[in-house]
Amino acid sequence: MDHIEITTPCLCTEDAEILMAELADFPFDGFEVTDTGLKSYIAEADLEANMHEITAVLRATGTKSACRTIGERNWNAEWEASFEPIRMGNVMVRAPFHEAAGDGVTDIVIMPKMSFGTGHHETTRLMIALMERLDMTGKTVLDMGSGTGILAILAAKRGADPVDAVDIDRWAFENCRENIADNGVQDRIMPILGDAAAIDGKRYDVILANINRNILCRDMGRYAAALRPEGTLVISGILDTDLMAVDGAAAECGLSRVDEAAEAGWCAAVYRKNPAPHPDKSV
Secondary structure: OOEEEEEEEOOOHHHHHHHHHHHOOOOEEEEEEOOOEEEEEEEHHHHHHOHHHHHHHHHOOOOOOEEEEEOOOOHHHHHHHHOOOEEEOOEEEEOOOOOOOOOOOEEEEOOOOOOOOOOOOHHHHHHHHHHOOOOOOOOOEEEEOOOOOHHHHHHHHOOOOOEEEEEOOHHHHHHHHHHHHHOOOOOOEEEEEOOHHHHOOOOEEEEEEEOOHHHHHHHHHHHHHHEEEEEEEEEEEEEHHHHHHHHHHHHHOOEEEEEEEEEOOEEEEEEEEOOOOOOOOOO
């Protein structure tokens, strides 16, 4: 299947990342922030189906984007050429061709195809930092919008069992399944192809959602319904200027923010499900 490469000039890296967050609402397969702007990759058919909306987002930048058709690409080979292992606290994220982490370090092996989640983006790093502050032992966990499965794998390696990893994209679903097997946690993680409707009727102690503001706010009610009493929601994929809007959506669903972290304009937050009120025994 042919893909379209859209090149959008941006004044700075922050502008490129803001644009990337806005385009993430559409079925793009990958993004690359360059010294001069943002390159976005999308299947030709997906671009045609969303042309009006995507064009509106690009025009709002005030610059002119350029498009070109590219054939099938060896995304793995391109990624291998530039990927370096990354260490975050006691977590090491690496590819299969890198040397394993040493003792005392949680070693996560990721070979992404066109899926999001290698630990190199601020939002993934923020999620990992907040997860390290939580006790995952024996917890039932959902990784919503799982991409490569990096967060689900980390949860399982920190003692969570069972873990559901849900993504709407079939490519991400297949990539997640491969990474789960490579990390030897396939007995604890269930990859699921679908959207937030896939969790209806399920219950979790912890929900992880590194997506974007619009989807987080839209699906907040489903996350809250799926959380057990006093359960924990960890979110990212939002700019720090969006935090108050997400706080509002969470509060409407009975969730209160209890922790947060920020890096380079991006934000992550932890919410706790408020306990149900006790009945008034004086009545």
